[in-house]
Amino acid sequence: MSVSDDERRELRALAERLAREAGAIALDGRRAAGSSFGGDTKSTSTDLVTEFDRAAEAHIVGELRRIRPDDAIVGEEGTDDTGTSGFAWHVDPIDGTTNYVYDHQAWSCSVAVAHGDEMIAGAVAVPPVDELFSAHLGGGATRNGVAIEASDRSDVALALVGTGFAYAADVRRVQAGIVAELIGDVRDIRRLGSAAYDLCMVACGRLDVYYERHLNSWDAAAGELIAREAGAITSDSVGGRARPDDTVAAAPQVHAAFLAVLQRAIDASPGTS
Structure with missing residues (x-):
């Protein structure tokens, strides 16, 4: 089954909303935490995870289960839901958790959806600088709603x-x-x-x-x-x-x-x- 352009646009809009909302949860948590902030570790002693990684992912997963209950969801913080629709969401609630913990600005919230083995829509919110990047297959890419393009560097x-x-x-x-x-x-x-x-x-x-x-x-x-x-x-x-x-x-x-x-x-x- 092919996915229409209208559906790809709708999925892009949903990814944008979820990335923004989860990013806001993480940003509010980081601001409230101040300088006394830390986290747990995962794969190694330098691989950090915080309560706000988990809270942001929980928000995205909760919304997807409510709106699109038949879709699969794969999240960095442990979500692994199988689905029956052919759609699969890939969720990183805080990409750059070390930056987040150290209060550097380069962290983001990433939400994308694939149909079969093809990625068809996605969004990346960067809350500290209030940027939202998004795209859908065949629909171009934007930053805060304005079209963007790669550089023309030739050397x-x-x-x-x-x-x-x-x-x-x-x-x-x-x-x-x-x-x-x-x-x-x-x-x-x-x-x-x-x-x-x-x-x-x-x-x-x-x-x-x-x-x-x-x-x-x-x-x-x-x-x-x-x-x-x-x-x-x-x-x-x-x-x-x-x-x-x-x-x-x-x-x-x-x-x-x-x-x-x-x-x-x-x-x-x-x-x-």
Whole structure:
């Protein structure tokens, strides 16, 4: 069963609303907490989760169960509901929890929906700076309702590149080795700490490229669609389809060149052979 453009628009509007509402819950909680704020840990001692991650996800899940009870839901904080409709929601209530705990602005709330294996609508709210990015398949991408597009950068040596690092220390060391090899071939590297926001940065031209491995579906689902609908080319690191565990989003004129320099960096980096 195909999904009509009208339904994709409706799902986009729902994703926008849920991302904004959950983002507001998280922002209010962070402001109320002040400087005495912390969280629990998950996969490693540096992988943080807070009560507001859980509260924001609970709000999204509650609304989806009420409005679309037959849809599947996959959330970072443990929600794993199977569905029968063919639609699946991917929810990251606070993408960039470390930034959130430290009161840095680069954290976001990401909500996306897929039909089958195709992402069809998504939104990323960035509450500290009052930005809302969204897209639906075939409908373009916006920031606060205004159309956005990826940069027209054509020289990879002048490309500003974003990336991120995993929580496991041994994986981060390998990733840092790739950055060390790559940094001489591009303008510079940025590491903001929220994959969803990074992908939206590519969508609006604030980054020319973003790449990362070891993400989860909820990290990249909305942002990858938003970047693609803004005209960026998305792929894995060898030019295949983008996947959460291997995602590249780049301005169209530097995508191929960036894949080439990235592969050289991977090949030259210790621990990646």
